[in-house]
Amino acid sequence: xxxxxxxxxxxxxxxxxxxxxxxxxxxxxxxxxxxxxxxxxxxxxxxxxxxxxxxxxxxxxxxxxxxxxxxxxxxxxxxxxxxxxxxxxxxxxxxxxxxxxxxxxxxxxxxxxxxxxxxxxxxxxxxxxxxxxxxxxxxxxxxxxxxxxxxxxxxxxxxxxxxxxxxxxxxxxxxxxxxxxxxxxxxxxxxxxxxxxxxxxxxxxxxxxxxxxxxxxxxxxxxxxxxxxxxxxxxxxxxxxxxxxxxxxxxxxxxxxxxxxxxxxxxxxxxxxxxxxxxxxxxxxxxxxxxxxxxxxxxxxxxxxxxxxxxxxxxxxxxxxxxxxxxxxxx
Amino acid sequence: xxxxxxxxxxxxxxxxxxxxxxxxxxxxxxxxxxxxxxxxxxxxxxxxxxxxxxxxxxxxxxxxxxxxxxxxxxxxxxxxxxxxxxxxxxxxxxxxxxxxxxxxxxxxxxxxxxxxxxxxxxxxxxxxxxxxxxxxxxxxxxxxxxxxxxxxxxxxxxxxxxxxxxxxxxxxxx
Numbered sequence: 472x473x474x475x476x477x478x479x480x481x482x483x484x485x486x487x488x489x490x491x492x493x494x495x496x497x498x499x500x501x502x503x504x505x506x507x508x509x510x511x512x513x514x515x516x517x518x519x520x521x522x523x524x525x526x527x528x529x530x531x532x533x534x535x536x537x538x539x540x541x542x543x544x545x546x547x548x549x550x551x552x553x554x555x556x557x558x559x560x561x562x563x564x565x566x567x568x569x570x571x572x573x574x575x576x577x578x579x580x581x582x583x584x585x586x587x588x589x590x591x592x593x594x595x596x597x598x599x600x601x602x603x604x605x606x607x608x609x610x611x612x613x614x615x616x617x618x619x620x621x622x623x624x625x626x627x628x629x630x631x632x633x634x635x636x637x638x639x640x641x642x643x644x645x646x647x648x649x650x651x652x653x654x655x656x657x658x659x660x661x662x663x664x665x666x667x668x669x670x671x672x673x674x675x676x677x678x679x680x681x682x683x684x685x686x687x688x689x690x691x692x693x694x695x696x697x698x699x700x701x702x703x704x705x706x707x708x709x710x711x712x713x714x715x716x717x718x719x720x721x722x723x724x725x726x727x728x729x730x731x732x733x734x735x736x737x738x739x740x741x742x743x744x745x746x747x748x749x750x751x752x753x754x755x756x757x758x759x760x761x762x763x764x765x766x767x768x769x770x771x772x773x774x775x776x777x778x779x780x781x782x783x784x785x786x787x788x789x790x791x792x793x794x795x796x797x798x799x800x801x802x
Numbered sequence: 803x804x805x806x807x808x809x810x811x812x813x814x815x816x817x818x819x820x821x822x823x824x825x826x827x828x829x830x831x832x833x834x835x836x837x838x839x840x841x842x843x844x845x846x847x848x849x850x851x852x853x854x855x856x857x858x859x860x861x862x863x864x865x866x867x868x869x870x871x872x873x874x875x876x877x878x879x880x881x882x883x884x885x886x887x888x889x890x891x892x893x894x895x896x897x898x899x900x901x902x903x904x905x906x907x908x909x910x911x912x913x914x915x916x917x918x919x920x921x922x923x924x925x926x927x928x929x930x931x932x933x934x935x936x937x938x939x940x941x942x943x944x945x946x947x948x949x950x951x952x953x954x955x956x957x958x959x960x961x962x963x964x965x966x967x968x969x970x971x972x973x974x975x976x
Contacts, residue, residue, distance in 0.1 A: 485965070524915065530938075531832075
């Protein structure tokens with residue numbers, strides 16, 4: 472190349488000139504050409520600007536989320552690979568990452584805490600809901616209209632000597648008042664009647680009852696039988712006794728209903744008031760006991776003016792309450 | 803004819819020996835990702851291709867550990883460039899016609915310089931790679947030549963042509 476460089480020559484050497492890799496002689500010639508040629512000088516400046524812009528382009532490092540994606544692939548989780556790499560992986564997954572690094576022990580503590588919190592907050596509400604539902608069902612039940620239910624006979628029932636209770640069905644279901652009035656004893660032993668003892672606590676394991684499959688363990692049905700010549704006279708007094716015992720005045724059967732052979736009451740009473748109720752009824756019974764029958768002297772099983780027994784209830788009864796059935800039997 | 807010449811040159815150009823001290827990813831992972839992103843021009847495609855490259859490198863390193871330990875960056879970049887060239891049709895983002903019109907309609911030179919990356923992507927992938935290797939990453943021609951499978955003279959000529967094209971687009975000298 473001669474001492475004078477043309478624009479074409481310079482354009483061929485421009486790349487090397489920009490890199491500074493031209494030999495010193497050629498470099499001098501190129502510089503001389505740039506001083507004399509305005510167009511090539513401007514082009515050189517533009518090239519320099521382009522190269523500066525290229526050099527200042529930002530360098531983007533590999534996102535950390537790609538590393539997590541690879542780890543997932545290594546573990547055989549190919550579900551993510553099918554949907555490809557998304558901005559979610561880039562921005563959201565790094566935030567979730569610390570949670571994934573927690574140890575199983577920490578997770579178990581967190582889970583236990585959450586479950587405990589749920590139990591503390593939800594259980595009282597569940598209990599309240601259950602009680603409300605139970606109360607609603609009880610209010611809907613009309614005990615007088617329920618059918619008589621008989622439990623299967625107990626072959627090895629540990630029933631005590633029923634004696635004076637022979638007249639009554641052992642089933643906790645609704646008795647037929649007429650049957651009670653007739654003093655039928657056909658179901659007495661079959662039903663597995665239990666005589667309760669006031670002195671001792673009720674122990675279900677010692678007293679087998681007809682409703683072994685009771686869905687409400689501990690719920691009790693108390694039955695009191697008062698024999699009298701004038702059930703109608705006793706009716707209002709029993710009503711008063713029931714009210715004093717804490718039975719709700721709104722209870723459906725608190726006034727009793729007349730049935731062939733007597734009058735029956737069927738209410739829910741506070742369980743703690745049952746002993747007082749029993750005493751009061753016994754007192755009433757003594758006051759209104761029937762006249763002595765001359766034929767009873769020959770009867771080896773004379774009927775008693777006041778008897779009672781209890782057994783379990785198959786139907787749900789709110790805790791703290793007991794079902795009380797009082798039968799004013801016309802002798 | 804040109805393809806045949808390329809094959810001959812690639813076989814003749816040796817890689818530049820290096821001695822890597824760490825794994826390829828620790829040394830060149832960011833470089834490879836940036837290369838992918840710069841050419842493909844979208845994170846999704848770059849991420850997908852990077853994962854493919856990662857899988858490929860696992861297989862390649864199990865066979866060619868010695869090659870990697872000798873040539874290191876040149877070898878990694880050559881593999882990355884080969885994968886990138888294949889992946890451009892699938893993962894690359896090209897200028898849309900509307901973007902093309904917007905670029906052509908912009909008569910303001912500083913405004914055009916702000917859209918420098920868009921003009922860069924008007925270049926062919928080979929020219930983009932050459933400018934990136936040489937002027938963004940500062941690789942020497944001896945190292946770029948085997949990566950792009952071109953001679954140093956051809957690289958200089960291509961670079962000159964790429965600069966000329968960029969200048970014409972940016973300064974509207976067409």
